[in-house]
Amino acid sequence: MNKIVNDFSIIIGTKNGSGSSTANNTILRSIFKMGIPVSGKNLFPSNIQGLPTWYTIRANKNGFIARSDHNDIVIALNPDSFTKDLASVRAGGAFFYADDIKQPITRVDVAIYPMPIKAIIRNDPNVPSDFRDLVGNMVYVGILAHMINMDVEKINAALTFHFKGKQKPIDMNMNAIKAGAEWAKTNLEKKDPFYLEAMNKTDGLIMADGNTAAAIGSIFGGVQFAAWYPITPASSLAESLVDYLPILRKQEDGKKNYAVIQAEDELAALGMTIGAGWSGLRAMTSTSGPGLSLMTEFAGLAYYAETPVVIWDVQRIGPSTGLPTRTSQGDLSFTYHIGHGDSHSVILLPGDITECFDFGWQSFDIAERVQTPIFVLSDLDMGMNQWMSKPFEYPETPMDRGKVLWEKDLDELKGNWGRYLDKDGDGIPYRTIPGNKHPASAYFTRGTGHDEYAKYTEDSSVYIKNMERLKEKHYNAKQFVPAPVFHSMKGATIGILAFGSTEAAILEAQHQLANEHGIKSDFMRVRAIPFTDEVEKFLAKYDQIFVVEMNRDGQIDIILKGEYPQYSMKLKSVAYHDGLPAAATWVREGILAKYVKAKSKDESGKMKAEVKKSAGKKKVAPKASAKKTLTKAKASSKAKAKRK
Amino acid sequence: MTEALPMAGAAANVNLAGLSKNDYRGAPSTLCQGCGHNSISNQIIAALYEMNVVPEDVLKFSGIGCSSKSPAYFLNRTFGFNSLHGRMPSIATGALFGNHKMKGISVSGDGDSASIGMGQFKHIMRRNVNMVYIIENNGVYGLTKGQFSATAEKGLELKKQGSNPYMPVDICMEALISNATFIARSFAGNPKQVKELLKAAIAHDGIAILDIISPCVTFNDQATAYHSYAWGKEHEMPLHEVSYVPPRNEIMLDRDLEAGELREVAMHDGSTVMLKNIEKHYDPTNRFEAMRAMEEAGRNNWLVTGLLYVDTTKQNLTTQYNLVDTPLNRLTQADLRPDRSAIDKVNALMF
Ligand SMILES: Cc1ncc(C[n+]2csc(CCOP(=O)(O)OP(=O)(O)O)c2C)c(N)n1
Ligand code: SF4
Numbered sequence: 002m003n004k005i006v007n008d009f010s011i012i013i014g015t016k017n018g019s020g021s022s023t024a025n026n027t028i029l030r031s032i033f034k035m036g037i038p039v040s041g042k043n044l045f046p047s048n049i050q051g052l053p054t055w056y057t058i059r060a061n062k063n064g065f066i067a068r069s070d071h072n073d074i075v076i077a078l079n080p081d082s083f084t085k086d087l088a089s090v091r092a093g094g095a096f097f098y099a100d101d102i103k104q105p106i107t108r109v110d111v112a113i114y115p116m117p118i119k120a121i122i123r124n125d126p127n128v129p130s131d132f133r134d135l136v137g138n139m140v141y142v143g144i145l146a147h148m149i150n151m152d153v154e155k156i157n158a159a160l161t162f163h164f165k166g167k168q169k170p171i172d173m174n175m176n177a178i179k180a181g182a183e184w185a186k187t188n189l190e191k192k193d194p195f196y197l198e199a200m201n202k203t204d205g206l207i208m209a210d211g212n213t214a215a216a217i218g219s220i221f222g223g224v225q226f227a228a229w230y231p232i233t234p235a236s237s238l239a240e241s242l243v244d245y246l247p248i249l250r251k252q253e254d255g256k257k258n259y260a261v262i263q264a265e266d267e268l269a270a271l272g273m274t275i276g277a278g279w280s281g282l283r284a285m286t287s288t289s290g291p292g293l294s295l296m297t298e299f300a301g302l303a304y305y306a307e308t309p310v311v312i313w314d315v316q317r318i319g320p321s322t323g324l325p326t327r328t329s330q331g332d333l334s335f336t337y338h339i340g341h342g343d344s345h346s347v348i349l350l351p352g353d354i355t356e357c358f359d360f361g362w363q364s365f366d367i368a369e370r371v372q373t374p375i376f377v378l379s380d381l382d383m384g385m386n387q388w389m390s391k392p393f394e395y396p397e398t399p400m401d402r403g404k405v406l407w408e409k410d411l412d413e414l415k416g417n418w419g420r421y422l423d424k425d426g427d428g429i430p431y432r433t434i435p436g437n438k439h440p441a442s443a444y445f446t447r448g449t450g451h452d453e454y455a456k457y458t459e460d461s462s463v464y465i466k467n468m469e470r471l472k473e474k475h476y477n478a479k480q481f482v483p484a485p486v487f488h489s490m491k492g493a494t495i496g497i498l499a500f501g502s503t504e505a506a507i508l509e510a511q512h513q514l515a516n517e518h519g520i521k522s523d524f525m526r527v528r529a530i531p532f533t534d535e536v537e538k539f540l541a542k543y544d545q546i547f548v549v550e551m552n553r554d555g556q557i558d559i560i561l562k563g564e565y566p567q568y569s570m571k572l573k574s575v576a577y578h579d580g581l582p583a584a585a586t587w588v589r590e591g592i593l594a595k596y597v598k599a600k601s602k603d604e605s606g607k608m609k610a611e612v613k614k615s616a617g618k619k620k621v622a623p624k625a626s627a628k629k630t631l632t633k634a635k636a637s638s639k640a641k642a643k644r645k
Numbered sequence: 646m647t648e649a650l651p652m653a654g655a656a657a658n659v660n661l662a663g664l665s666k667n668d669y670r671g672a673p674s675t676l677c678q679g680c681g682h683n684s685i686s687n688q689i690i691a692a693l694y695e696m697n698v699v700p701e702d703v704l705k706f707s708g709i710g711c712s713s714k715s716p717a718y719f720l721n722r723t724f725g726f727n728s729l730h731g732r733m734p735s736i737a738t739g740a741l742f743g744n745h746k747m748k749g750i751s752v753s754g755d756g757d758s759a760s761i762g763m764g765q766f767k768h769i770m771r772r773n774v775n776m777v778y779i780i781e782n783n784g785v786y787g788l789t790k791g792q793f794s795a796t797a798e799k800g801l802e803l804k805k806q807g808s809n810p811y812m813p814v815d816i817c818m819e820a821l822i823s824n825a826t827f828i829a830r831s832f833a834g835n836p837k838q839v840k841e842l843l844k845a846a847i848a849h850d851g852i853a854i855l856d857i858i859s860p861c862v863t864f865n866d867q868a869t870a871y872h873s874y875a876w877g878k879e880h881e882m883p884l885h886e887v888s889y890v891p892p893r894n895e896i897m898l899d900r901d902l903e904a905g906e907l908r909e910v911a912m913h914d915g916s917t918v919m920l921k922n923i924e925k926h927y928d929p930t931n932r933f934e935a936m937r938a939m940e941e942a943g944r945n946n947w948l949v950t951g952l953l954y955v956d957t958t959k960q961n962l963t964t965q966y967n968l969v970d971t972p973l974n975r976l977t978q979a980d981l982r983p984d985r986s987a988i989d990k991v992n993a994l995m996f
């Protein structure tokens with residue numbers, strides 16, 4: 002049998018609440034510490050105890066670590082999902098199961114390994130009886146470790162981290178692992194091809210989840226106020242603020258320069274956040290789709306009152322008892338037009354853990370610069386799963402507090418200013434902040450019904466002017482948001498456009514399309530709306546652009562078609578959504594299903610001509626006005642987007 | 646601010662903050678002539694003027710409704726936020742973190758607070774946000790033209806609406822249950838009491854709920870309606886006469902003079918609220934008493950007014966958060982961004 006080294010997936014099927022997460026994390030971290038690129042994704046139900054849950058690990062020497070839908074090694078610990086788990090193993094794969102599950106083994110094309118977990122743990126005198134179930138999970142780690150050559154030293158490192166160096170639990174768990182490994186050594190004969198071998202491909206990397214990264218990034222962004230309401234998968238973002246703020250913003254006298262409030266619901270959470278933002282604080286809230294729905298009216302108010310706030314949406318499926326613990330990219334359309342009447346949101350789209358960190362601090366700069374709510378759309382996969390990542394980097398630009406007038410500024414202006422007056426021609430007015438003692442500083446904040454001096458009016462021409470300015474301001478925001486990231490191939494004939502957590506799956510699909518189908522592609526991962534100029538250039542460049550996203554309707558595809566109707570014929574939506582983190586298979590198959598081979602010069606020429614014709618017909622007004630004002634805006638204040 | 650010198654010509658029209666009453670006014674009211682809300686705005690102006698409050702030191706908040714429009718009609722020099730229907734409390738809660746030395750003065754309506762905003766109304770009380778929270782209570786939705794509000798009495802007959810089939814919400818009772826630390830009821834037709842209670846509320850450190858019956862002359866002012874001028878005048882039953890004694894005048898009080906009749910409540914800022922009881926020796930620091938007074942008033946068809954309950958021992962919200970002395974909104978990058986070495990520390994905390 003040919004060995005398969007550092008290129009396989011492991012799926013562990015357990016019952017929710019059985020305490021297997023420590024064991025699964027230990028496997029993930031040990032592989033990471035062995036220097037092998039790896040990912041781990043928890044596929045869990047909305048339940049505290051009892052329902053089936055799976056944890057999938059993918060180790061890949063080439064760095065393709067999107068969720069794999071080939072189940073190479075399956076570990077079955079849950080009688081309820083046993084049949085399904087057994088059926089899911091790929092031919093030639095391996096199937097480990099807890100031998101107290103007495104169910105028929107119907108497969109002959111896989112290596113079968115029964116594991117006497119209960120017996121082994123019962124025989125361990127060091128494990129108190131009430132710890133047996135919990136520590137018992139470590140027995141399968143030990144058995145697996147022996148069978149695939151997982152390094153015991155690295156397992157120890159993983160446990161030391163997990164138990165924060167506390168020797169007693171480390172020893173207890175380590176002993177169970179050793180007992181499992183020992184048992185496997187004497188009782189199991191290797192019948193599968195999967196092996197780990199140490200590499201050095203994770204040197205200098207860290208492992209973290211996106212919610213923690215976002216919280217820490219926000220702290221480096223100087224967050225001063227956060228209000229939130231618990232919801233999976235966003236809760237751990239606010240909880241991480243609560244964990245890390247006292248460490249990172251510690252004051253000698255114990256006093257605090259921040260406040261975190263658990264609100265009574267999401268309406269209040271955003272209301273408090275807007276109050277704080279209006280009052281000059283770097284303010285944020287974090288939620289998921291259902292919470293964002295509740296925030297709608299306030300989001301619209303912040304847009305019209307021009308209040309800087311940051312709103313994280315860690316996307317999931319919803320509402321109600323939908324699939325609340327499953328990942329999604331389904332909130333994009335809704336977020337883009339959240340509020341009522343005309344509105345356009347500035348949206349940041351992080352695609353990995355470093356970007357969750359970076360957008361954590363950058364979002365405040367953009368919010369205060371543009372004076373508008375900034376939405377950061379992460380998702381459950383990024384937010385809650387441990388990803389390998391480059392280490393966090395210290396913000397390279399100073400805080401941008403935007404156009405704020407304090408007492409001495411108003412003295413200089415002799416009190417002559419207007420809250421909604423567009424002095425600089427970039428659509429962004431100046432604001433004052435409560436506590437300003439200048440007698441001319443105050444203004445009364447309302448929704449749409451105000452003039453340039455924040456005085457009440459329902460005058461039509463004033464309304465129209467204000468609405469046009471807000472639109473201009475939105476498109477001007479593109480100079481402050483992060484530019485796209487490109488993964489180009491020489492000789493690319495098609496474009497792939499995507500955003501967020503699908504990057505790993507797309508990179509793998511890109512590779513497969515080139516190697517197996519001879520289709521070379523140029524992949525652009527968009528990181529913000531409004532779209533920066535690179536987006537239009539990319540759309541102009543290719544005849545076919547595949548727009549890949551994890552939702553049913555192709556939401557970014559629809560937004561792109563609205564913004565760039567001249568290119569809409571070239572855009573092909575590859576939208577797919579089953580609640581699981583993206584896998585290369587659907588990306589590849591989705592692209593192949595819509596791919597049109599350019600047959601002859603004539604035909605591709607015809608296609609180009611048609612595109613040109615439609616581009617000529619529809620000129621989009623907003624783009625034109627955005628261009629006009631962009632030249633006026635100061636380039637010096639541009640938030641430099643990091644490009645990879 | 647400079648103190649007005651006795652020699653100065655206009656001294657009589659200037660308060661200790663050196664400001665004239667005009668400095669406390671707002672835009673001209675666009676509410677109906679005779680609307681109770683207007684008379685409350687006037688008392689807010691008078692109370693703040695008499696208390697020498699600097700307009701830049703307070704913040705105005707409101708929700709949506711005729712009542713919620715009124716912050717535009719006082720304190721032009723004060724930052725204000727006319728927020729969403731029923732959601733003023735959350736805006737105020739967040740905003741007051743910007744500068745914990747500032748106090749909120751907010752106006753809401755019975756629709757705004759007792760229907761759509763009931764949740765936020767209750768939660769701001771349990772958080773004890775440092776704010777005067779006025780509910781201009783007229784038993785109807787004024788701005789949407791005369792629908793029943795949740796404080797409308799059962800059986801109230803309104804044009805187009807018919808007869809109200811539901812029991813009313815009692816705002817002060819809700820406040821008491823939600824652990825508000827200052828609860829008072831008054832009547833726009835009794836401006837002196839409104840003003841004195843406002844002063845006491847401003848001196849209170851924490852949430853001060855003022856349920857002021859404020860007749861809607863356009864939609865709910867028929868003599869039989871609980872929230873009308875006529876009914877209020879006829880049935881008002883003040884618990885006491887209220888007078889607010891500013892801190893610096895305290896020593897001038899002749900306490901013995903009305904001993905036995907007077908009850909004093911010492912406020913956080915050193916001022917005193919004097920309650921001259923009318924019928925009983927009402928003790929506003931006793932929750933049972935407050936409950937009893939409200940229950941009794943309900944049974945006897947009285948409009949009981951005055952300071953129903955006060956607790957000066959609880960910390961307000963921002964105090965509980967133990968904030969730095971400098972207002973949070975004056976902090977800069979040096980205070981807020983961890984230094985460079987912190988990034989290594991954080992990376993080391995990850996696996
Ligand atoms: C979300 C929302 N729903 C409904 C309204 C319409 N609305 C405006 S004011 C109001 C009622 C106001 O009643 P109240 O708070 O008692 O104030 P009043 O006008 O009586 O002073 C309503 C329902 C709104 N502005 N927003
Ligand atoms: S409708 Fe009623 S509440 Fe509104 S302004 Fe007129 S009198 Fe006042």
Ligand SMILES: [Mg+2]
Pocket residue numbers: 710754755756781782783784785786787794
């Ligand atoms: Mg009303």
